[in-house]
Amino acid sequence: MTDLERKLYRIIYxxxxxxxxxxxxxxxxxxxxxxxxxxxxxxxLITRNELEWDTEKKEWRFK
Known part of the structure; x- marks a missing residue:
């Protein structure tokens, strides 16, 4: 995970x-x-299954 990906993951989380x-x-x-x-x-992040978008709940899921 790159620095930017890590930063985005933490912000979104x-x-x-x-x-x-x-x-x-x-x-x-x-x-x-x-x-x-x-x-x-x-x-x-989505490709590596770190993040997943739940379209029904309209929220992020974290792995």
């Missing part, structure tokens, strides 16, 4: 604990990265 899904703008502000870089890192 911590915000999800309080039932708030972070927006792309919040992730951009907190990481200092652009949208395409963030999307690529989140896709990598």
């Amino acid at each position: 911590n915000m999800s604990r309080f039932r708030k899904n972070p927006t792309i703008n919040e992730l951009k502000r907190k990481t200092g990265q652009d949208e395409s870089t963030i999307r690529k890192a989140v896709k990598n």
Whole structure:
């Protein structure tokens, strides 16, 4: 896991604990990265089964 992926995982995890899904703008502000870089890192986390999006509950699941 890269530093950015680890940082995104922690941000998403911590915000999800309080039932708030972070927006792309919040992730951009907190990481200092652009949208395409963030999307690529989140896709990598999903591909490696670190994260999973539950479409019914509209929330993240963590492995």
